[in-house]
Amino acid sequence: SKKPRNEPPGPTPLPLIGNLLQIDMWNRHKSLQKKYGSVFTIYMGPKKMVVLAGYKTVKEALVNYADEFGERHPLCVPWIILYNYCLSGVLWSNGDSWKEMRRFSLINLRDYGMGKKACEDKIIEESFYLSEELKKFKGEPCDPSQLLTNAVSNIISSMVYGSRFDYEDPEFIALIDRMSRSIKLMATPSMQFYNAFPAIGKWFSGAQKEFQKLQVLVREYNLKVFHQLKETLNPHMCRGFVDAFFVRQQQQLKSGVINPHFLDANLHRTVQQLFGAGTETTATTFRWILLFMIKYPKIQDQIQEEISRVVGSRKLQYEDRNNLPFTNAVIHESQRLASILPTSVPRRTSKDVTFQGYFIEKGTVVIPLLASVLHDETEWEKPHSFHPAHFLDKDGKFVKRDAFMPFSAGRRVCLGEGLARMELFLFFATLLQNFRLTPPPGVSEDDLDLTPQVLAPLSPRPYKLCVVPRT
Numbered sequence: 001s002k003k004p005r006n007e008p009p010g011p012t013p014l015p016l017i018g019n020l021l022q023i024d025m026w027n028r029h030k031s032l033q034k035k036y037g038s039v040f041t042i043y044m045g046p047k048k049m050v051v052l053a054g055y056k057t058v059k060e061a062l063v064n065y066a067d068e069f070g071e072r073h074p075l076c077v078p079w080i081i082l083y084n085y086c087l088s089g090v091l092w093s094n095g096d097s098w099k100e101m102r103r104f105s106l107i108n109l110r111d112y113g114m115g116k117k118a119c120e121d122k123i124i125e126e127s128f129y130l131s132e133e134l135k136k137f138k139g140e141p142c143d144p145s146q147l148l149t150n151a152v153s154n155i156i157s158s159m160v161y162g163s164r165f166d167y168e169d170p171e172f173i174a175l176i177d178r179m180s181r182s183i184k185l186m187a188t189p190s191m192q193f194y195n196a197f198p199a200i201g202k203w204f205s206g207a208q209k210e211f212q213k214l215q216v217l218v219r220e221y222n223l224k225v226f227h228q229l230k231e232t233l234n235p236h237m238c239r240g241f242v243d244a245f246f247v248r249q250q251q252q253l254k255s256g257v258i259n260p261h262f263l264d265a266n267l268h269r270t271v272q273q274l275f276g277a278g279t280e281t282t283a284t285t286f287r288w289i290l291l292f293m294i295k296y297p298k299i300q301d302q303i304q305e306e307i308s309r310v311v312g313s314r315k316l317q318y319e320d321r322n323n324l325p326f327t328n329a330v331i332h333e334s335q336r337l338a339s340i341l342p343t344s345v346p347r348r349t350s351k352d353v354t355f356q357g358y359f360i361e362k363g364t365v366v367i368p369l370l371a372s373v374l375h376d377e378t379e380w381e382k383p384h385s386f387h388p389a390h391f392l393d394k395d396g397k398f399v400k401r402d403a404f405m406p407f408s409a410g411r412r413v414c415l416g417e418g419l420a421r422m423e424l425f426l427f428f429a430t431l432l433q434n435f436r437l438t439p440p441p442g443v444s445e446d447d448l449d450l451t452p453q454v455l456a457p458l459s460p461r462p463y464k465l466c467v468v469p470r471t
């Protein structure tokens, strides 16, 4: 069809299917970027999307044009069944609803510890439980994925519900499994087909039906927990985010001024999104870091030497990261290279905008490619290798890098960044303080495959490692 004024260039779309056949975008962005520049247009079926690539372009759009590119594209609007899941909470909402929920979530998650000593203590305590579970393998090969997910999920749970779960609790295991399967389903080709062709997709997409089932089960579980929390609520001693929400509702009732954003449905969606956004991302990052540790044992040696020299055997604190530059650099480099969210959550333009000379009309879906920033060849000395020195100066001191953007940037930047950074540091450093990680017997470092599985988030292939207590 005819293109509007000076739209960003891109591959020619076919009728109906657009560029679907040509788009293996997360792998091909480099060739598309080379051909069309750092702002280009693609069509997912009939849906037009503008892709932003490279550090300078992504930063300019998300930070300098924060308002224009600051809305979320409700990817799921046509998915009638996902209506409840998508249209509010904090992750998918826009306008006043988003502002209210983002502010409320930030204030209250901070009150229940995010970025504070209370949260640090919870993570240190959870590291202890995680270590005890790992010891049970007695150095035999194990897949740490489930335990890592349990540990990070318990941190969110403590902040949201006010309590943690036992790792063996069947309800906890089921809850985590359902949430993690839902997130993975959202990135399947079947769901993408459904998103591109909602009218016919619903007849073919098995993933969509499974997703719906999982959402109902998670919702039922949450409603049960909310009921228990409401029954035992003490407005003067809130246990977590959910209690704070109930207190806010009570205040509304008393004042007679009802704010529609504080109804039960929004609580359910926000809680579900906090668990969804905060669990798989952090746990997957851990799986990558541990894989890098068994792949590069000399780097593990250096970290353990640093921790032994600076901290010894006392309990680690978050402020120790300032004196553990190499350990801190390895965590950052793992996030950079793994780039678990190759794109940020889709944005959309809030108004017509002229960006880098191109016209992008209001309501266009915008995909900032975070992987293209984290692997930008003009920003990183060795963009495709594991190179912790990216974050160290010549004296071995930690240096921040502007192009380090795994949490994205601008007004929709990850709400849990502070929490995730604290978890990554404390869990990882405590683990390496206490254990040596090695590949299973008979597996060499060269055998370990760093090719990611194309899932959401981008995950390492399943692997096992041996966790041996250090003397």
Ligand code: HEM
Residues within 6 Å of the ligand: 072, 090, 091, 092, 102, 273, 274, 277, 278, 279, 281, 282, 285, 340, 341, 343, 344, 345, 346, 370, 406, 407, 408, 409, 411, 412, 413, 414, 415, 416, 417, 419, 420
């Ligand atoms: C290593 C861990 C994590 C990574 C890499 C990560 C990354 C991201 C990214 C890339 C976005 C999209 C930002 C954008 O649209 O530009 C995002 C959004 C979000 N993240 Fe995280 N995240 C992590 C952990 C967490 C945690 C622990 C929480 C929970 C407290 C969380 C809660 C959220 C929420 C609620 C949003 C939506 C924010 C909004 O739309 O206003 N994330 N995250």
